Amino acid sequence: xxxxxxxxxxxxxxxxxxxxxxxxxxxxxxxxxxxxxxxxxxxxxxxxxxxxxxxxxxxxxxxxxxxxxxxxxxxxxxxxxxxxxxxxxxxxxxxxxxxxxxxxxxxxxxxxxxxxxxxxxxxxxxxxxxxxxxxxxxxxxxxxxxxxxxxxxxxxxxxxxxxxxxxxxxxxxxxxxxxxxxxxxxxxxxxxxx
Amino acid sequence: xxxxxxxxxxxxxxxxxxxxxxxxxxxxxxxxxxxxxxxxxxxxxxxxxxxxxxxxxxxxxxxxxxxxxxxxxxxxxxxxxxxxxxxxxxxxxxxxxxxxxxxxxxxxxxxxxxxxxxxxxxxxxxxxxxxxxxxxxxxxxxxxxxxxxxxxxxxxxxxxxxxxxxxxxxxxxxxxxxxxxxxxxxxxxxxxxxxxxxxxxxxxxxxxxxxxxxxxxxxxxxxxxxxxxxxxxxxxxxxxxxxxxxxxxxxxxxxxxxxxxxxxxxxxxxxxxxxxxxxxxxxxxxxxxxxxxxxxxxxxxxxxxxxxxxxxxxxxxxxxxxxxxxxxxxxxxxxxxxxxxxxxxxxxxxxxxxxxxxxxxxxxxxxxxxxxxxxxxxxxxxxxxxxxxxxxxxxxxxxxxxxxxxxxxxxxxxxxxxxxxxxxxxxxxxxxxxxxxxxxxxxxxxxxxxxxxxxxxxxxxxxxxxxxxxxxxxxxxxxxxxxxxxxxxxxxxxxxxxxxxxxxxxxxxxxxxxxxxxxxxxxxxxxxxxxxxxxxxxxxxxxxxxxxxxxxxxxxxxxxxx
Numbered sequence: 221x222x223x224x225x226x227x228x229x230x231x232x233x234x235x236x237x238x239x240x241x242x243x244x245x246x247x248x249x250x251x252x253x254x255x256x257x258x259x260x261x262x263x264x265x266x267x268x269x270x271x272x273x274x275x276x277x278x279x280x281x282x283x284x285x286x287x288x289x290x291x292x293x294x295x296x297x298x299x300x301x302x303x304x305x306x307x308x309x310x311x312x313x314x315x316x317x318x319x320x321x322x323x324x325x326x327x328x329x330x331x332x333x334x335x336x337x338x339x340x341x342x343x344x345x346x347x348x349x350x351x352x353x354x355x356x357x358x359x360x361x362x363x364x365x366x367x368x369x370x371x372x373x374x375x376x377x378x379x380x381x382x383x384x385x386x387x388x389x390x391x392x393x394x395x396x397x398x399x400x401x402x403x404x405x406x407x408x409x410x411x412x413x414x
Numbered sequence: 415x416x417x418x419x420x421x422x423x424x425x426x427x428x429x430x431x432x433x434x435x436x437x438x439x440x441x442x443x444x445x446x447x448x449x450x451x452x453x454x455x456x457x458x459x460x461x462x463x464x465x466x467x468x469x470x471x472x473x474x475x476x477x478x479x480x481x482x483x484x485x486x487x488x489x490x491x492x493x494x495x496x497x498x499x500x501x502x503x504x505x506x507x508x509x510x511x512x513x514x515x516x517x518x519x520x521x522x523x524x525x526x527x528x529x530x531x532x533x534x535x536x537x538x539x540x541x542x543x544x545x546x547x548x549x550x551x552x553x554x555x556x557x558x559x560x561x562x563x564x565x566x567x568x569x570x571x572x573x574x575x576x577x578x579x580x581x582x583x584x585x586x587x588x589x590x591x592x593x594x595x596x597x598x599x600x601x602x603x604x605x606x607x608x609x610x611x612x613x614x615x616x617x618x619x620x621x622x623x624x625x626x627x628x629x630x631x632x633x634x635x636x637x638x639x640x641x642x643x644x645x646x647x648x649x650x651x652x653x654x655x656x657x658x659x660x661x662x663x664x665x666x667x668x669x670x671x672x673x674x675x676x677x678x679x680x681x682x683x684x685x686x687x688x689x690x691x692x693x694x695x696x697x698x699x700x701x702x703x704x705x706x707x708x709x710x711x712x713x714x715x716x717x718x719x720x721x722x723x724x725x726x727x728x729x730x731x732x733x734x735x736x737x738x739x740x741x742x743x744x745x746x747x748x749x750x751x752x753x754x755x756x757x758x759x760x761x762x763x764x765x766x767x768x769x770x771x772x773x774x775x776x777x778x779x780x781x782x783x784x785x786x787x788x789x790x791x792x793x794x795x796x797x798x799x800x801x802x803x804x805x806x807x808x809x810x811x812x813x814x815x816x817x818x819x820x821x822x823x824x825x826x827x828x829x830x831x832x833x834x835x836x837x838x839x840x841x842x843x844x845x846x847x848x849x850x851x852x853x854x855x856x857x858x859x860x861x862x863x864x865x866x867x868x869x870x871x872x873x874x875x876x877x878x879x880x881x882x883x884x885x886x887x888x889x890x891x892x893x894x895x896x897x898x899x900x901x902x903x904x905x906x907x908x909x910x911x912x913x914x915x916x917x918x919x920x921x922x923x924x925x926x927x928x929x930x931x932x933x934x935x936x937x938x939x940x941x942x943x944x945x946x947x948x949x950x951x952x953x954x955x956x957x958x959x960x961x962x963x964x965x966x967x968x969x970x971x972x973x974x975x976x
Binding site for chain 2 (some may be wrong): 256260261264273348349354364368373388389391
């Protein structure tokens with residue numbers, strides 16, 4: 221897993237681990253935009269995302285020695301970023317979604333497929349990003365980890381501290397929340413236009 | 415239909431379909447789902463909808479809708495380390511400047527004021543905060559403390575910005591200041607009155623502080639606390655046991671004030687007794703023959719006549735000062751004219767700075783002859799002292815700019831860009847530069863508006879300096895090219911400010927450059943503020959939407975796992 225358009229910077233990683241500031245700068249330049257976008261999607265405030273990006277890279281400098289070079293650097297980087305963002309959200313107690321216990325009882329609804337298809341078809345990326353802002357911390361984190369950084373269910377379970385079996389439920393619930401938010405946006409837009 | 419076909423017709427739940435497209439089902443279950451969706455229209459539609467939703471989510475997240483913020487673009491550990499010594503140097507320089515300024519001017523001035531009878535308090539408290547509303551401050555405030563507090567507030571905001579919202583940090587600092595300002599001062603009971611014609615009758619006693627506002631105010635009774643009063647025409651013929659703080663068209667103090675009088679008035683007459691000090695700013699100030707001021711008199715007035723008794727020293731600045739009364743202490747006067755009449759008695763030394771020599775009656779009883787010093791209207795370019803001060807001022811500007819650019823990088827960058835819209839920035843600069851202080855002074859006429867007016871004036875004053883910093887950055891960009899990154903912009907600001915300061919010391923032209931830059935800059939700041947107050951319009955999507963490549967292993971339907 222790489223950030224889009226970025227090759228594995230094996231040599232730079234090795235040099236950065238040896239304390240080469242130039243190599244560290246290269247790693248930062250190559251990965252900071254992707255990590256900032258990850259944080260921007262995962263955290264509700266832009267300033268949070270900026271701070272988180274800086275903190276992640278500060279943390280990374282210490283953690284770089286722990287990185288297993290046989291694995292994808294981007295994947296590892298996203299894991300660090302995900303853990304950091306989730307920690308931030310937890311610290312600020314802005315998780316508003318339900319806990320794991322409730323997830324077990326989530327009803328597996330069968331939405332009207334044609335209505336769902338219509339709802340999705342009419343939405344733009346911009347609207348989705350706005351709707352994401354309205355989601356609870358866990359729903360948002362789950363979607364970002366899955367659809368931005370392409371993390372596996374195991375990695376998501378690990379980052380969110382839920383059992384692997386519930387990751388699907390978390391993602392499904394997040395999608396439901398997103399649809400509600402999208403419908404809310406549409407209703408608002410219609411209200412504003414009238 | 416066979417039993418198996420019926421079973422096949424049972425619709426798949428959404429969870430199963432989602433896990434299928436996410437490749438999370440085992441092979442056998444995946445094949446079942448695949449077969450089902452081949453035959454069932456509803457489930458196939460659901461599958462397509464979920465796939466489309468996945469694609470939409472991925473596209474929405476991967477789209478580069480905003481660039482990397484400049485502070486992140488700058489952020490590299492090496493750069494951070496290299497900046498540490500710059501911060502250290504700048505703060506060191508600033509501390510040196512502040513210390514030099516304090517020892518060179520403030521301390522001397524303070525000593526002079528103490529000699530003039532203002533001992534026991536400090537300069538800032540004396541000049542500004544000694545009024546009734548600022549008692550909590552008066553024992554603790556010195557100019558250095560203010561500077562230290564402002565610096566701490568700035569550093570605090572920078573520190574907390576990493577932990578809480580940027581706006582919240584500023585709000586916290588501001589709220590802290592407001593809380594300190596609003597802290598009660600012991601005898602905190604207060605009575606508020608607001609009437610067009612307000613009279614505190616002769617036999618009436620106010621057992622607390624009194625805040626009064628109105629067109630015509632008469633205080634004939636007794637106020638046991640402080641009197642804070644704003645109005646068109648005010649007369650105090652009763653007894654105020656505390657201090658008087660007033661802003662008015664006309665103020666007459668005929669009765670007795672046990673504390674001090676601080677006043678801004680078009681015309682001021684003191685005919686009664688003031689137990690402590692009088693500090694006044696106004697057009698015409700008349701200390702009547704019957705007046706008795708126990709402490710000192712500090713005045714800034716167009717015309718000033720001192721005919722009564724002043725127990726300690728006087729400090730007077732204005733157009734014309736006439737002394738016919740009795741001053742027990744010394745006199746420091748800087749005015750267009752000074753007339754000391756035959757009936758005058760002055761017990762201490764008299765320092766007078768003016769373009770014109772004083773007119774002193776030979777019959778006047780003076781402890782010593784008037785020490786007259788003709789004013790110099792030109793800076794002394796030949797002394798080293800002058801150039802040291804220019805360096806200190808330049809360093810202070812750079813420090814100020816550095817702090818503001820670091821605290822508000824985006825705002826500063828926008829202001830620099832706005833300043834390059836020369837016509838709009840200069841035009842708005844003239845409008846705001848002249849309009850805001852006038853509006854603030856008008857606001858000061860009312861009690862409520864007094865705080866708003868003073869706050870606005872403070873902001874306006876700070877914005878003048880910030881404006882010069884912005885123009886420094888513009889000049890720097892002219893010379894070194896444009897940049898949108900923070901530290902290069904600060905570098906350009908530093909270069910530009912040095913050039914700007916050099917221009918301001920050119921005789922005759924310098925002041926025009928100085929105020930021109932400040933007004934131009936304030937116009938640019940106003941433009942940015944104006945834009946930020948406008949409602950945001952959602953950015954339109956680009957004509958050709960960006961289609962990012964799907965990240966590897968993002969599974970949207972497709973073949974089943976092997």
